Every structure is written in C-alpha cells, then in structure tokens.
Amino acid sequence: MIFASDNWSGAHPAVNEALAKAADGMAAAYGASDIDKAVEQRFNEVFEREVAVYFVGTGTAANSLAFAAVNRPGGVVMCHREAHVIEDECGAPEFFTHGARMAPVDGAGGRLDPENLRRELKRFRPGFVHAGQPMAVTLSQATEAGTLYATDEIEAIAAIAHEHDLSLHMDGARFANALAATNSSPAEMTWRAGVDILSFGATKNGCWCAEAVVFFDPEKARQFPYIRKRGAQLFSKTRFMAAQFMAYLEGDLWLELAGHSNAMADELRAGIAASSHARLAWPTRSNELFAVFETATAERLRREGAVFYDWNPPHDGSVPVGENEMLARLVTSWSTRRDDVSHFVELIQ
Amino acid sequence: MIFASDNWSGAHPAVNEALAKAADGMAAAYGASDIDKAVEQRFNEVFEREVAVYFVGTGTAANSLAFAAVNRPGGVVMCHREAHVIEDECGAPEFFTHGARMAPVDGAGGRLDPENLRRELKRFRPGFVHAGQPMAVTLSQATEAGTLYATDEIEAIAAIAHEHDLSLHMDGARFANALAATNSSPAEMTWRAGVDILSFGATKNGCWCAEAVVFFDPEKARQFPYIRKRGAQLFSKTRFMAAQFMAYLEGDLWLELAGHSNAMADELRAGIAASSHARLAWPTRSNELFAVFETATAERLRREGAVFYDWNPPHDGSVPVGENEMLARLVTSWSTRRDDVSHFVELIQ
Amino acid sequence: MIFASDNWSGAHPAVNEALAKAADGMAAAYGASDIDKAVEQRFNEVFEREVAVYFVGTGTAANSLAFAAVNRPGGVVMCHREAHVIEDECGAPEFFTHGARMAPVDGAGGRLDPENLRRELKRFRPGFVHAGQPMAVTLSQATEAGTLYATDEIEAIAAIAHEHDLSLHMDGARFANALAATNSSPAEMTWRAGVDILSFGATKNGCWCAEAVVFFDPEKARQFPYIRKRGAQLFSKTRFMAAQFMAYLEGDLWLELAGHSNAMADELRAGIAASSHARLAWPTRSNELFAVFETATAERLRREGAVFYDWNPPHDGSVPVGENEMLARLVTSWSTRRDDVSHFVELIQ
Amino acid sequence: MIFASDNWSGAHPAVNEALAKAADGMAAAYGASDIDKAVEQRFNEVFEREVAVYFVGTGTAANSLAFAAVNRPGGVVMCHREAHVIEDECGAPEFFTHGARMAPVDGAGGRLDPENLRRELKRFRPGFVHAGQPMAVTLSQATEAGTLYATDEIEAIAAIAHEHDLSLHMDGARFANALAATNSSPAEMTWRAGVDILSFGATKNGCWCAEAVVFFDPEKARQFPYIRKRGAQLFSKTRFMAAQFMAYLEGDLWLELAGHSNAMADELRAGIAASSHARLAWPTRSNELFAVFETATAERLRREGAVFYDWNPPHDGSVPVGENEMLARLVTSWSTRRDDVSHFVELIQ
Structure with a gap:
C-alpha cells in the first residue's frame, strides 16, 4: 500500500527491454546518435509540429533550465504559491537563473488565478528597475494539488502572459496524467493553448530517468545547448534516455x-x-x-x-x-x- | 573502428540485468531504498573505510558539486592547464561554485607539476582579498592526457594542498583505468595518498549513467545533500543508479x-x-x-x-x-x- | 514640495566639510587608514559593544551581502511580503546569495507577524532537502510601510529566529528615523533585542553614500572581506566613506x-x-x-x-x-x- | 614617499568644490537629475559620439558588469594572464557573470599578444558546447604592467575580436594616464580603434569614487540598467558621482x-x-x-x-x-x- 509518490515506482518492462536493446555497440555520444534523432522526430509527431527537445535528468533540471533559457536580469517568474518550483526544488530555479525570483500568486486548488496573476503583474511598472522584470509565467499540469487546468483556462493565462511579453512554461511532471484524465491531445494542451515551453516528465510514469524540455518556439532554445551543458545536464550516453522515451511513447x-x-x-x-x-x-x-x-x-x-x-x-x-x-x-x-x-x-x- | 570516446560505448549486460531486476515494485525514492544503502556499504568496502557517497548524473556534475562543497568566497581551484574542468565542462565548475576560478597550472604530460603548483600558490598572500583565496587542488587520474600519477606523485601534491589548507580533489572519470593500469588499490590511490574527494566515474566503463562523489571526510559533505538537490542532481529513482553501481562493483x-x-x-x-x-x-x-x-x-x-x-x-x-x-x-x-x-x-x- | 524619497536630498554641510578635510594627502586604501579605524571604534561606542563593521556603497548591497554571509545551500530568508528586499532590489538578494529565496510572510502594517512567521517556518521539516532550508529572518526598521517595531516585538521575532537556528537581520535603511521616533538606543534596538546583523544606512539621512553592514557577532563576518570584494563593494578610497560616517555620528x-x-x-x-x-x-x-x-x-x-x-x-x-x-x-x-x-x-x- | 598605489591619494579640490555645490536642495535620485544628464552629455563630447554611460562604484564593478552585459552561457573572456580581472578582483568577474571564465593569454609586458590570442581562440570550435564559447576580449589601457598599447595594436586585437563575433572591452582604470602619455584622443583610443565597451576610471586620478561603464554601441547596454541594479551598483544620490565627473572632465x-x-x-x-x-x-x-x-x-x-x-x-x-x-x-x-x-x-x- 505505497501511496508515497509515483517516483517510488520502478520502470516498465518495455522500458527495460528498450534499454537492453540499445546497450550493444557504439553510438555517437551527447545526443548525436540515430536513436536520439528518432526520439526528436517522435516528439514532433506527438506534438504535431516541429519542436526543439532536450533531454535532462530531473524534473527540477527541466524547470530550472527552461527558466534560464528565457530569463532576463532581475527576472521574475509568476507561479502558484504552492508550486513545485517554489516548495520542492530547494531553490534550484533561483540557482540556475542566478537569482530569478519565483513570485507567488494565489489561486484556489493549486491553480493560478488569472485575476490574481493580472493584479500581481500590474505591480511591475515598465522600466522601473527596482522591482525587477517578469520574464515568465509557469503553471503545472497536473498541478501539485492534483487538480487540472481546462484548456481554456490555460488559454486565459497564456493570453495574460503574452500581453506582458512573458513566456508561458508548463511543468509537466505529470503531463501524461493530465492528458489521460482529459482526453486532450498533447498539442491542444500545450502550444495550441499558448504554452511556449514544456517540462515533459516521463520518470514518474514508467521510466527510470527520462525528462525533456520541449520548446515550441525553437528560437527560444538557441542558447539552450550551452545552458544545459553548463548546468551539468548534458548526458554522454544519451541513447539510454532516448531508448526510454522511445518505449514510453510507443503505441500510447x-x-x-x-x-x-x-x-x-x-x-x-x-x-x-x-x-x-x-x-x-x-x-x-x-x-x-x-x-x-x-x-x-x-x-x-x-x-x-x-x-x-x-x-x-x-x-x-x-x-x-x-x-x-x-x-x-x-x-x-x-x-x-x-x-x-x-x-x-x-x-x- | 570507433575510437572517438569511451562514452560511445553502451552498457554491459550485467548492468542491464541489474536494472531489469531492480525495475519491479516500489522502493523509497531519493536515495532511501535498500539498494541505495547496499551500494553505500559497498563503497565503504571498496575504499576500506567509511566514506560519504552521493550519486550524480554526469562527471561534470560530480566535479562541479565537489568544488561547491568546499568553496569559499573568491575561491580558486588549482588545476592542470588542460584539465577537463577547464577545457571541457562549459564553465560548469565556475557556474556551480558561483564563480570560483579554475587556475591553470602547467605540467608535462597533463600532470600537475608540484613545483609549479607551489609557485602559483605562493602568489596568494594570506588575507589579501584582491587575489581571492585558493580552496582546492584538483588532479585527474587517469589524466586528460592519458597519463597517470604514481602514488607518490599524488602524495606530493596532497602535501602541498594540505600545507595550504586546501582540499585535494581527484577527477576519476577514468579511475578504473588508472587502477587497472597500476594495480593500486582504490584506497592507496585516494585517501591513503591524501585525496579528500573523488569524482568516481562508472559511465564510461560499462554503465549507462552512474557517477558518484565520494567524500573521504564525511564532515566535508555536511551540506552536500542541499548542494546536490539545488544543483538538480538528486534523482528520484536512485535505485536505477544504485543497481548499475552494484553490478559494476560486483566481483571486480x-x-x-x-x-x-x-x-x-x-x-x-x-x-x-x-x-x-x-x-x-x-x-x-x-x-x-x-x-x-x-x-x-x-x-x-x-x-x-x-x-x-x-x-x-x-x-x-x-x-x-x-x-x-x-x-x-x-x-x-x-x-x-x-x-x-x-x-x-x-x-x- | 519634494516628498518623492529621502534619497532626493543631498548631503549635510558637516558631511561635506569632513570630506574636504579628508581629501588631502595620502592614506592607506581599502579600509586600512586611520580614519577607517576611527570609524570602526566609533561604531563600537554607538552600539556599546565590539562590532565588525564593513562599508558598502548601497543599501541593496548591505542587505544582499549580509544574507550572503549567513547563507546555506538552498537557503531561504523569511521576510515581510512587501519588504524592500523583495519588492525593490531587482533580485539583488537572490543574486548575491546565488539564489536564496526571499519567502514572503504576511503581517499588518508592513510588520512581520510572529505567528505567521512561526507557521511558515513549520513548513520546513529538518533535513527535508526539497524545501530548502531557512537561513535568516529579516525585518526593516523603520519598515517599508513607515511603521515601527517596538523593542519587544523585535525580541519576539528574534526568539523565533534563534529557536530555528536562523540569523536575524535588520534592514536599517532608515534606522536613525526609528531611533529618533522611539528614543531607543542603538543597542536596545539591535543586539540587545536579538538582532545579529544590521544594514546601517546613512545615505538617506544626510550623507552622500555611506552604508555599512554591522555584525554583532564578528564570527559571522569571518568570510565577509572576501564576500564584499567579490561583490565589487570594496571601495579603494574608503576614507571618503569613513569621513562621512565620522561627521554623521559626531555629536548625535x-x-x-x-x-x-x-x-x-x-x-x-x-x-x-x-x-x-x-x-x-x-x-x-x-x-x-x-x-x-x-x-x-x-x-x-x-x-x-x-x-x-x-x-x-x-x-x-x-x-x-x-x-x-x-x-x-x-x-x-x-x-x-x-x-x-x-x-x-x-x-x- | 608613498608609491603604494594611486588610490592612496585623496580627492582634488575641484572635485570637493563640485560636491559641496551639488549638496544643496533636492534632486531626482537614481540618475534622473539634471547634473546626471549633463554628465551624460559631457561624455558624448569627450568621446565625439553618442555613448551610453552608467556610473558604478568601483573599477571591479565596471569590469564585471560590462562582461555581464555581453555574456553568453558558458562564456569565456580572453584576457592577459596578469590582467587585473584575473589577479586582483577576487573572482568578481566570474561572480557577476555567473561563472564566465577569464581565459589567460600570454603576452610580453602585460600586453595581449595578437598571435597568442588568435591561437587560443582557435581552440574553440563553433558549436562545440564542451569548451564553452568566447564572448569578449578585454585589454587594460594602461596595462597592469604599466605599459601601453599603441592605437594600431588595439586595432589589431579589435580585428581579431570582431572576426570571432566578440565584444572588445577596455579596462580603463588608468585611461587618463594612457591618454596623457600618448596624446591620443579618447575617441582614437577607444571606439575608433574598435573598442566596444570601456571601464572609465576616475577614482585613482583625482576623484573620490567615480567609475563609469561606457558603451559605444548603446544597443549592447539594453539590459544594463537591470544588470546594474541587480548588481547593487545603482546609487541613489547619483549626483554625488555626477558632480565628481563634471569637475574631473572640466577643462581637461x-x-x-x-x-x-x-x-x-x-x-x-x-x-x-x-x-x-x-x-x-x-x-x-x-x-x-x-x-x-x-x-x-x-x-x-x-x-x-x-x-x-x-x-x-x-x-x-x-x-x-x-x-x-x-x-x-x-x-x-x-x-x-x-x-x-x-x-x-x-x-x-
């Protein structure tokens, strides 16, 4: 009767088989192998558009490096007051962004409230350096509170974010659970609703260690290869992660x-x-x-x-x-x- | 005829078997499972003393977080001019230490020259804040140049480091190759020769993704759990890494x-x-x-x-x-x- | 009718005279001159005990470097939700601490509410790395809201901070205004009430540029000379700041x-x-x-x-x-x- | 017989007079006063073109924040092996850039050798993330070794920098001494020779505390107001610095x-x-x-x-x-x- 966390689970047999199969022989390191390329293509299919996808080792890394990619000096991330990025990542988002502030926004049931978000953003006057400058809004889907955003709720938040020239990030540590609960497609729940960057988690749901940062606008990822390497998240044998993703995404x-x-x-x-x-x-x-x-x-x-x-x-x-x-x-x-x-x-x- | 890098290799069958075996059922996350504890014990045996061992995902993470653990404000790490930490980690050591300087020391064949090391250290006068303050010496075994330090050469460098109140770190991305080439024991090559912290790499030599930071003085690791989590290197399903280490260290x-x-x-x-x-x-x-x-x-x-x-x-x-x-x-x-x-x-x- | 901010004022004539007098001749740089030493002694007298005092150039620097001095990995500073360190320093506290989190605590009239503080601290369980670890409590005296803490209110907050092994920092950008309004002595309002570190501001109240970090426990300042220099806050001609302080503190x-x-x-x-x-x-x-x-x-x-x-x-x-x-x-x-x-x-x- | 450093000197009487004159009355803080604007205009005249000029408190701040303005993830600054930014700033450049590396280049007499610079840059292959990416070249004029670059030497280095898409920064802590020794104009020695950013020091040469970062391409300064504030270098009473510059630049x-x-x-x-x-x-x-x-x-x-x-x-x-x-x-x-x-x-x- 283990209900501690979904990361107390192990790995699905299909994932292990894929790993065993990938183990043989030589393959280019650091993301350049055939299976790496195949996974990238698979992500394009899953999301029904070209995306830029980067593997990382932990959900904390995915979130933190995503913020680093869009940060500005004095940057501020608007997030729910009980968001994982505030409460459960030991300051990693602040660390990897060199001190971006995770600004708490209240909202019932673990969901960002659009009106509160708008009110908090209004406190920042353009060019007023003292307050810093917002740079992103993040929401979790499913949320830390086990709730879900409806697609139109995501759209409402995206509209506010984009009005203020902010990137919208989705923490998808439990993205598959949100999809399964709503029958939305990956595209509908993300870029079609206005999400710019997704932390795509697979670890909790059947993999050993498989997380990805998905940029729906590849231009935003331009410096990400350096950001990831500097952040010690460029794995050498990336095929071990690619193989997990292949099995994970195979046949739903x-x-x-x-x-x-x-x-x-x-x-x-x-x-x-x-x-x-x-x-x-x-x-x-x-x-x-x-x-x-x-x-x-x-x-x-x-x-x-x-x-x-x-x-x-x-x-x-x-x-x-x-x-x-x-x-x-x-x-x-x-x-x-x-x-x-x-x-x-x-x-x- | 792939001689590009040892990280183009895959994983040894024994490693895959261990993973498959560990995949079933529930286990405490974040390093608290039985197999995690067993690996910690195995490290004690391998090194013939109690050590504090922490898994991380990449060699770059191992080196960078090790430095972070012993850093001081304005800290300087003395390292060989062509060390991996300078030339191949995209500034991760500087990043994770918030700007510690990797100070290059010359030496033939990729080996730190003790006399040069001593001369460089002499440039720092105690309490002279402008120059910053040395905080560690690092050497790689085997070196980036494919050469090895003899045990007494390590001792000589350790003596200089400790005279100056500096930690001695060993980058052991290819630690097993050094041991195999010299028939030294892990203990002889590390703490008995004066090494304080070891980046213990297993990825290049048969694992998928298995790196560890080994502190021979557990006191130096006191804040490391927070340093690792903040650095996005605390994996949730640590048993996937533990299982690799178990197979790797089994029966030599x-x-x-x-x-x-x-x-x-x-x-x-x-x-x-x-x-x-x-x-x-x-x-x-x-x-x-x-x-x-x-x-x-x-x-x-x-x-x-x-x-x-x-x-x-x-x-x-x-x-x-x-x-x-x-x-x-x-x-x-x-x-x-x-x-x-x-x-x-x-x-x- | 300028009521924009007290930093729209200039410098008091006595401050200018002191500067003109100090301008002649040669004096040791970087805090080693006679007048620097005299100011340090003056601070001891003002606070009725030995203190460690360090000049810095801005209030933002004073607060940020004070936090840096007592930070821990994954560190969290408990502060009022509308504190200057959150709302008006462009993320400098997070920046100089490499990502410590400024955790907002509610309280009426710009004052930290002890009960809320205690409740927020309770959310951190010892050794639970995910949440990070509190490292300091900060309060402003006078507050950003123009209100004051009574001495026993400071004591109550200090008691909570120290129970949790946290440093208590006071942002004293308007410290003199608080003293003048309450007739408390500098000692009563700070270390006797449990304050460990004070940002002592003089700029807003008659100086050009004179801020100091005052450590009531000099041991906490051990690494501060390096922290300050690395933070680009070690001025070369410190006598220009010392002269201001001398005039400022002269004869009340x-x-x-x-x-x-x-x-x-x-x-x-x-x-x-x-x-x-x-x-x-x-x-x-x-x-x-x-x-x-x-x-x-x-x-x-x-x-x-x-x-x-x-x-x-x-x-x-x-x-x-x-x-x-x-x-x-x-x-x-x-x-x-x-x-x-x-x-x-x-x-x- | 004090020959310790030029920062053992005090302030010139004209500087003190200007300060005394500026001390009266109210003026907009944070760089918005009339005298601030006048100094900005004066800099345009001195450099015979429009520049973006930002006051900071120390030379270390000027250099470090200048690098921060043009940094990239994994960034590397090419500098002379005995440059002030390596040897005398306690790691501030690394700190403010979140870990950019100061890469030492040899050269006789404290001057960057163009051939060595080119050879060092050649070690970085485009897109090879492991090595990081160069982002700037810096030279000091006058150098830390008391020598000078001739204008055509600066041009030669600028050409290499710009070929590699790098900003050229000049550390001008003793810029006036270089001008006086060569009878070059400020424009000739900087932007006409290819310098992109100048740390303009006045402290050592007659001011109390007056340093500026001068961007010859204002576009490069776009985020600098936030970078400076986050770096705790936005002074409130900027007129105290502006007044010094006015006197300093008056009538040569x-x-x-x-x-x-x-x-x-x-x-x-x-x-x-x-x-x-x-x-x-x-x-x-x-x-x-x-x-x-x-x-x-x-x-x-x-x-x-x-x-x-x-x-x-x-x-x-x-x-x-x-x-x-x-x-x-x-x-x-x-x-x-x-x-x-x-x-x-x-x-x-």
Whole structure:
C-alpha cells in the first residue's frame, strides 16, 4: 500500500527491454546518435509540429533550465504559491537563473488565478528597475494539488502572459496524467493553448530517468545547448534516455500507464469519500489526492503498511485541519496494484 | 573502428540485468531504498573505510558539486592547464561554485607539476582579498592526457594542498583505468595518498549513467545533500543508479572492463609506434592515446571507417604538429573489439 | 514640495566639510587608514559593544551581502511580503546569495507577524532537502510601510529566529528615523533585542553614500572581506566613506537630522488627517506616510509642484483604493523645508 | 614617499568644490537629475559620439558588469594572464557573470599578444558546447604592467575580436594616464580603434569614487540598467558621482592630473635606471613602474618611509629576481609630490 509518490515506482518492462536493446555497440555520444534523432522526430509527431527537445535528468533540471533559457536580469517568474518550483526544488530555479525570483500568486486548488496573476503583474511598472522584470509565467499540469487546468483556462493565462511579453512554461511532471484524465491531445494542451515551453516528465510514469524540455518556439532554445551543458545536464550516453522515451511513447504506452494511475486514484477517492474517518481535502482528478484523516486513523493505516506523506496545508487557509487530524497526500502510479487500493479502502471505512 | 570516446560505448549486460531486476515494485525514492544503502556499504568496502557517497548524473556534475562543497568566497581551484574542468565542462565548475576560478597550472604530460603548483600558490598572500583565496587542488587520474600519477606523485601534491589548507580533489572519470593500469588499490590511490574527494566515474566503463562523489571526510559533505538537490542532481529513482553501481562493483567487473580497455589501447599504441605514417604524441598508459598523423593518413583512416577526434595540442608547445599533420586522440573502451584494433593497426602501417 | 524619497536630498554641510578635510594627502586604501579605524571604534561606542563593521556603497548591497554571509545551500530568508528586499532590489538578494529565496510572510502594517512567521517556518521539516532550508529572518526598521517595531516585538521575532537556528537581520535603511521616533538606543534596538546583523544606512539621512553592514557577532563576518570584494563593494578610497560616517555620528547629528525628518512627516500626517480630499492609508510613525488621495487632488497637487510616488497597495487587501483614488507615498528627509510642508498641507485642505 | 598605489591619494579640490555645490536642495535620485544628464552629455563630447554611460562604484564593478552585459552561457573572456580581472578582483568577474571564465593569454609586458590570442581562440570550435564559447576580449589601457598599447595594436586585437563575433572591452582604470602619455584622443583610443565597451576610471586620478561603464554601441547596454541594479551598483544620490565627473572632465583637469602623475613616474624611472642598487624590471610609460631592488635596499628605503608593494613576477619567467632581490611596484598619482620623488631618487643611488 505505497501511496508515497509515483517516483517510488520502478520502470516498465518495455522500458527495460528498450534499454537492453540499445546497450550493444557504439553510438555517437551527447545526443548525436540515430536513436536520439528518432526520439526528436517522435516528439514532433506527438506534438504535431516541429519542436526543439532536450533531454535532462530531473524534473527540477527541466524547470530550472527552461527558466534560464528565457530569463532576463532581475527576472521574475509568476507561479502558484504552492508550486513545485517554489516548495520542492530547494531553490534550484533561483540557482540556475542566478537569482530569478519565483513570485507567488494565489489561486484556489493549486491553480493560478488569472485575476490574481493580472493584479500581481500590474505591480511591475515598465522600466522601473527596482522591482525587477517578469520574464515568465509557469503553471503545472497536473498541478501539485492534483487538480487540472481546462484548456481554456490555460488559454486565459497564456493570453495574460503574452500581453506582458512573458513566456508561458508548463511543468509537466505529470503531463501524461493530465492528458489521460482529459482526453486532450498533447498539442491542444500545450502550444495550441499558448504554452511556449514544456517540462515533459516521463520518470514518474514508467521510466527510470527520462525528462525533456520541449520548446515550441525553437528560437527560444538557441542558447539552450550551452545552458544545459553548463548546468551539468548534458548526458554522454544519451541513447539510454532516448531508448526510454522511445518505449514510453510507443503505441500510447504512456497514456495507458497514466490512465491506470488515474483510475487507481479514482478508486481511492471514492473510498475516502465514503469513509467516516477521513474526507477529501479538495476535489482532484489526476493521480494525486489529498485527504484529512483522523490522526488515529492515519496511525492505524501506517501500522497496517500504508505509506503516504504528511502534507502542508494551502497558505490560503481553505483547508482546516483539526487538532486530532492530519493532512495526507496519496499518489498512485502506473504500477499501483488494485489489491493495495482495495485493501486501503477497506481499512479506512 | 570507433575510437572517438569511451562514452560511445553502451552498457554491459550485467548492468542491464541489474536494472531489469531492480525495475519491479516500489522502493523509497531519493536515495532511501535498500539498494541505495547496499551500494553505500559497498563503497565503504571498496575504499576500506567509511566514506560519504552521493550519486550524480554526469562527471561534470560530480566535479562541479565537489568544488561547491568546499568553496569559499573568491575561491580558486588549482588545476592542470588542460584539465577537463577547464577545457571541457562549459564553465560548469565556475557556474556551480558561483564563480570560483579554475587556475591553470602547467605540467608535462597533463600532470600537475608540484613545483609549479607551489609557485602559483605562493602568489596568494594570506588575507589579501584582491587575489581571492585558493580552496582546492584538483588532479585527474587517469589524466586528460592519458597519463597517470604514481602514488607518490599524488602524495606530493596532497602535501602541498594540505600545507595550504586546501582540499585535494581527484577527477576519476577514468579511475578504473588508472587502477587497472597500476594495480593500486582504490584506497592507496585516494585517501591513503591524501585525496579528500573523488569524482568516481562508472559511465564510461560499462554503465549507462552512474557517477558518484565520494567524500573521504564525511564532515566535508555536511551540506552536500542541499548542494546536490539545488544543483538538480538528486534523482528520484536512485535505485536505477544504485543497481548499475552494484553490478559494476560486483566481483571486480569494473577492473576487468578497464583492463580490457587499457589492453586495447596498448595494442593501438604499439601499432602506432611501429607506423611510419604516425607517431605517438607522448607516452600514455591508460585507455587514451594521442598520435600525430599525416593528414593524408588521417583522411584515409576516416574513409575506412575509423572515428577519432582532432585534438588541441598542449599549450606548452611540447608537441609540434607539422603543416601536413594533425593531432588525434584515440580512446578505447570496455566494448572495444580486438578486431577493430587489429584492422586499424594494419591500416596505419 | 519634494516628498518623492529621502534619497532626493543631498548631503549635510558637516558631511561635506569632513570630506574636504579628508581629501588631502595620502592614506592607506581599502579600509586600512586611520580614519577607517576611527570609524570602526566609533561604531563600537554607538552600539556599546565590539562590532565588525564593513562599508558598502548601497543599501541593496548591505542587505544582499549580509544574507550572503549567513547563507546555506538552498537557503531561504523569511521576510515581510512587501519588504524592500523583495519588492525593490531587482533580485539583488537572490543574486548575491546565488539564489536564496526571499519567502514572503504576511503581517499588518508592513510588520512581520510572529505567528505567521512561526507557521511558515513549520513548513520546513529538518533535513527535508526539497524545501530548502531557512537561513535568516529579516525585518526593516523603520519598515517599508513607515511603521515601527517596538523593542519587544523585535525580541519576539528574534526568539523565533534563534529557536530555528536562523540569523536575524535588520534592514536599517532608515534606522536613525526609528531611533529618533522611539528614543531607543542603538543597542536596545539591535543586539540587545536579538538582532545579529544590521544594514546601517546613512545615505538617506544626510550623507552622500555611506552604508555599512554591522555584525554583532564578528564570527559571522569571518568570510565577509572576501564576500564584499567579490561583490565589487570594496571601495579603494574608503576614507571618503569613513569621513562621512565620522561627521554623521559626531555629536548625535544623525539623530537630530532624523528627528527633523520625522517631525516634518508628523506635520504632513496631521494635515492629511484633517483633509477632506485625502486620508492616511494606515498609521505611520517614521518619515514615511501613505495616503489615499482623490485622483483629482493628486493631479492638482502635482500641478502645484508636489512630487510623490504612486504606490502599490498591500497584498492583503487591507487598503481599499477607490476608482477615483490613488495610493501615494510621501517621504520627508533631513533637508525637507517646513515651508514646503505647510504649503502642501494648505493645498490639500 | 608613498608609491603604494594611486588610490592612496585623496580627492582634488575641484572635485570637493563640485560636491559641496551639488549638496544643496533636492534632486531626482537614481540618475534622473539634471547634473546626471549633463554628465551624460559631457561624455558624448569627450568621446565625439553618442555613448551610453552608467556610473558604478568601483573599477571591479565596471569590469564585471560590462562582461555581464555581453555574456553568453558558458562564456569565456580572453584576457592577459596578469590582467587585473584575473589577479586582483577576487573572482568578481566570474561572480557577476555567473561563472564566465577569464581565459589567460600570454603576452610580453602585460600586453595581449595578437598571435597568442588568435591561437587560443582557435581552440574553440563553433558549436562545440564542451569548451564553452568566447564572448569578449578585454585589454587594460594602461596595462597592469604599466605599459601601453599603441592605437594600431588595439586595432589589431579589435580585428581579431570582431572576426570571432566578440565584444572588445577596455579596462580603463588608468585611461587618463594612457591618454596623457600618448596624446591620443579618447575617441582614437577607444571606439575608433574598435573598442566596444570601456571601464572609465576616475577614482585613482583625482576623484573620490567615480567609475563609469561606457558603451559605444548603446544597443549592447539594453539590459544594463537591470544588470546594474541587480548588481547593487545603482546609487541613489547619483549626483554625488555626477558632480565628481563634471569637475574631473572640466577643462581637461583629468588629463593635467594624469600628466603630472606620469611625469613623476618618469623621474622615478630615470632615478632607478641610474641606480646601482636597483634596475627597472621592464620598460613602462604610464604612472606605474616595476623595479628589482636589492632586498637590503628595499628595506632601507622602507625604513626611510618609502611605501611600495612587493609584486608577483610575470608567469612567463621573463623577469629573473635573485635570491637577495625583490620585485617592487611603484605607482605615482595626481597628488605625488616632486619632493618625495627627488628624495626617493637620492636614497636609491
């Protein structure tokens, strides 16, 4: 009953097979091999347009280097107050951008609120050097709160970003889960809605280590090869990452895996909603859910082998957690077993 | 006939098997799983003492984050003038240390010359803030020039470093090749000779992506978990790296692979020494060699399928390259085939 | 009628005289001259204990380098949401610390709220690298909102900071104004209340360019000489700054000047409170005040020659500004003329 | 007999008068006052074209921020091996550029050798990310070694820089001394010879604190206002710096002062050349000179009150210093007294 994080899962057999197959012989290093080129082509197909794609090793690297690519001196990134880039990357975005500020914007359910975004941007007057200068807006899809943006919500945020001459970045650590939950196409959810750069995560959903930065405007990527190398994220044997992506994107494996993950979360959500010892903290749709448990219940579940994390409540005070309660995050993955879910649901009733 | 670089090789079957085996089920992320702990223990055994070991994704990351761990404001790293950290990491060491200077020290055959090192250090007067302050000495073993330091040479450099209160770092991207060529033990070549921090590379020698920073004084690593995470080098599914290391270090596989690689280079060296169209640029002992080819010969070899890089000659002018000549670097690997070597040697006669 | 900022004032005659006197002859550069030493001694007297004092050129430098001195990898500074270090330094604090995060904490009237501070700190679990690690708390005295902390309020915040092993920094760009308004002693307002590092500003209050970083624990300053030089803030002719400080601190000139400045603000406050076209946005006590003007009134005042800035309202929504209104900041200085104040007060009735 | 450095001098009376005059009344801060504008216009006249000029507080800031303005990821600055930016700025250039490398180029007499420069640049192959990418060439005029570049030498270096799409920066900490020694015009020595950015120093030659970055192509300065503010070098009361520049540039005061300084150095040079206890280490022409003294002579001079620094010999070994000898640097300034020079010359015979 491991619901700690989707990165507690391993790698899908298809990914391992692809790796074993790629292991033989010699191939050009640093992204120049045939399989690297094939993956680049595959990304063009997935996104229905030419993209510039760069592999990196971690989601933190993807986000941080994406910001570095579009940064300006005194740059500011507008992001949700509980965004991963603020709360969970140990300052890497600030570090890789040499100090760009991650400016928190409030919004219900982990989603950037367009009106708040607009109000925050209004605080920056053009040419007023003291305040610095916004350079990007970032949103996560699925969000850190397990919620999703509808396509038109992304469009609304993109419109604001572009009005202010800012790049729109999407943190897609759980991009596949968002696609699987909405039946949107990759193109619809990104560049057609106005996204300029995507952190495309595959690690959590069946790969070992496969993350990519996808630029929908290749011009924005012009200095990225140097940015990536300087950032120690240019891997020598890139075919090991390319092979994972090939297997991952083959025949919609990625969407199937995400679909399973989401379905497992649906069952957990239903079980918690039906429980008298727990309640869902807010509605979610992807493979993450947040629940308020009685402390005693949480302890009992953990004694029975359930693994899940304590979580910080939102800053906006929208989720009251009582004295004898705790807020828990539960995450399912491509390898979550239905039996574990059923058992957990039983235990919680 | 690929002699471009040892990172053109793939992964050893044992490494792939270990990965496949690790792929199943759930395991704690971010270094907390059983296999992570087992690898840490294995490193203690390999080095015959307790060490603090941290996985990272690239050799550039290992070197850069190691420097970050011991840096001081205005810090200076003394290194060979043609060191990888100067010439081939796109400024990553300077970037991750926020601007530490890589100060070039001359020395024959890619080896730091102790007397030159001492003279350069003398230029820094204690407390004279304008010059900055040295904070580390780094040497590569095997060196970028394919040569090796004898244990007592390392000791001599360590003595100078420690006299000046500097950490001694070893860039061990080809550490196994150095061990295999000298029959030294890992302990003898490192902490017993005075090395404080080692970049332990396994990627070039049979793994996909397996690098580690090894601190012989765990106290120096106190802030390293934050340094690594901020540097976007904390991988979530660390067991994928741990599994590689387990296979790599099992039953001396790593030394066998390096031994093969060195032996292949020996044959190439012998063949070039015997050729009338080429000459060895300087003596080497590991899996790298440098040769001056007639331009016509180089072109002919390449037409026949040989792959090797043009190389910049040393700054010290010790390797004259004529008008109709070129300097080439050739590197062998664990997967270099004897047939390829023989064929190359024939072609060059 | 210039109420734009106290840095629109020039330099006090005593400061100019001191400069002219120091101009002759030769003196050791970089802080080693007799007058430099005399100022250091003067600071000891002012603060009634031994301090380590370092001159820098701007308040932004003082704050940023102070943070750099106590930073840790992944470091986080807790500060008020509308602090100068967030809103008005163009990312310099993040830049000089290589990406420390300025974490916004809410609080009424520009003052850090201890309860909110404690709640924000609770979000950081020890050793949880993802969140980074708090390294300092900073407060401004007087605040950016023109308010003041009482001594026991500083003590309360210091207690929280020290419980969490964090340095407490005070941004004293208007330190003299705070002292003059409260009759506290420099010692009472700083180290006796738990402040570890003070940005001591003199520029706004009668000097040309005189800022200092004062460490109450000299041990924390150990690497500061290198941090300052690397930060391009080590001036060669430090006696030009020392001379300003000598004149500034002589015979309580600094407190007299601040007293005048505060008194001028008091008259403005009284005038605005009595006006039917304007209202004070919140109570202030130092030389800054904030008023909501009818837009028409603001335009009329500006036509008559009044200079003041439009200001962003607090994030917390506590200051409603109507459609036909604007929020203005007014600042007085040591050289503000009573006539200008009287004239402004007349105009606003 | 102070020959330690020209920054041991104070400020010229005309500079003090200008400051006193500027001290009264209110003026727009942060570079927006009338006197700021007047100085900008004065710079246009001095350089016979429109320039973009930005005041900063130190020469280190001028150089470092200039590099930051033209940096690229993985950027490399080509500079003389003994350049101030390498040897005397505590890593500030690396710091402000987030790790650009200062790549040392050898050359006799402290001057970049064009052939060596070309050879070093050749080591960088276009698009080869590992090596990083050159972004600027910098030379000092007068050099750190007290020598000068002839105009055509600057042109030769500019041609190489521009061939490689690199900005040419001139460190003009002693720019006036170079002009005074050669009777070149400011335009001839800079943009007409191909210089793109100049660090214009006035501090050493009669001001308190007056440095400027001058962009001959204002487009290169587009982001500089943010770069300067983020770098904590935007002073609030810029008129204090503007006033210094006004006095300094009025009626060629700056060139007269530099002329005196150079003349004093000429007398010292003649005296040392005639001495049997000392010899000039190499020929110099500005206000710096380098001499090899018998150790006993140096001690005697110091006992008599002479102040001068020990100096590190050039890396190229061109200046042998015997066992009983030391290498000294002597610097004269606008306020060096003829009597001191005569007395020193007597003592050394």
